[in-house]
Amino acid sequence: MSYPIVVLISGSGSNLQALIDQSLQGQLNIDICAVISNKAEAYGLERAKLAGIPTHTLSHKSFDSREAFDAELQALIDQYQPKLVVLAGFMRILTETFAKHYEGRMLNIHPSLLPKYKGLNTHQRAIDANEKEHGVSVHFVSPELDAGAVILQASTEITSEETADTLATKVHALEHIIYPLAVKWFSEERLTFHDGNAFLDKKPLPVNGVLYQETLT
Ligand SMILES: Nc1nc2c(c(=O)[nH]1)N[C@@H](CN(C=O)c1ccc(C(=O)N[C@@H](CCC(=O)O)C(=O)O)cc1)CN2
Numbered sequence: 001m002s003y004p005i006v007v008l009i010s011g012s013g014s015n016l017q018a019l020i021d022q023s024l025q026g027q028l029n030i031d032i033c034a035v036i037s038n039k040a041e042a043y044g045l046e047r048a049k050l051a052g053i054p055t056h057t058l059s060h061k062s063f064d065s066r067e068a069f070d071a072e073l074q075a076l077i078d079q080y081q082p083k084l085v086v087l088a089g090f091m092r093i094l095t096e097t098f099a100k101h102y103e104g105r106m107l108n109i110h111p112s113l114l115p116k117y118k119g120l121n122t123h124q125r126a127i128d129a130n131e132k133e134h135g136v137s138v139h140f141v142s143p144e145l146d147a148g149a150v151i152l153q154a155s156t157e158i159t160s161e162e163t164a165d166t167l168a169t170k171v172h173a174l175e176h177i178i179y180p181l182a183v184k185w186f187s188e189e190r191l192t193f194h195d196g197n198a199f200l201d202k203k204p205l206p207v208n209g210v211l212y213q214e215t216l217t
Pocket residue numbers: 087090091092093094095096099108109110111119120140141142143144145146147148
């Protein structure tokens with residue numbers, strides 16, 4: 001029996017594509033029931049359609065408040081009764097009510113080594129701060145932005161010639177490895193969440209999650 005998930009996007013959907021590909025290759029036993037975007041122009045919607053996955057666009061601009069948008073989004077998601085909600089480049093801050101409704105069963109991928117560089121424009125900020133390394137974090141979604149329990153991180157060196165674009169390319173490659181791995185762990189019920197903390201095989205994860213190395217796969 002495959003594991004039902006719903007994926008939320010706002011843009012290109014390369015992380016969605018990584019999940020689709022690994023599912024099709026039999027590496028992930030998931031059923032992506034629907035892909036929902038808040039942006040009609042998101043290329044990730046085309047990726048979903050090509051994979052035969054139902055798509056929905058729910059524009060936040062059509063709602064008077066964040067709460068009204070989130071309520072509609074929650075009703076749409078719950079029609080599919082997913083066991084996991086995956087934010088894959090979903091660029092809206094979610095309300096406390098929404099985050100609590102899916103607490104422990106909603107993941108996000110964030111392009112920094114949390115808790116560093118929460119928010120937006122993380123690659124340029126890391127370069128401007130003369131960081132020697134940068135990377136990506138997969139975490140449970142909490143009401144506080146980018147503050148949920150970290151599950152997995154992967155890092156890369158920032159070179160002297162680095163630009164935000166070259167760094168984003170390196171980070172994207174890491175994302176496409178660790179996000180499917182985190183989803184796999186959750187779908188196999190190895191990854192769990194209790195009282196704000198993440199556990200793998202019933203053991204508490206380190207505060208910054210597991211640092212990805214090749215040996216993990
Ligand atoms: N309650 C939470 N909501 C969201 C979380 C979270 O951890 N808790 N993660 C984010 C994803 N994210 C970073 O990983 C993020 C997404 C969006 C923004 C943001 O500032 N959004 C603006 C609009 C920006 C735009 O449209 O380009 C906004 O919502 O006003 C910051 C961080 C998903 N939600």
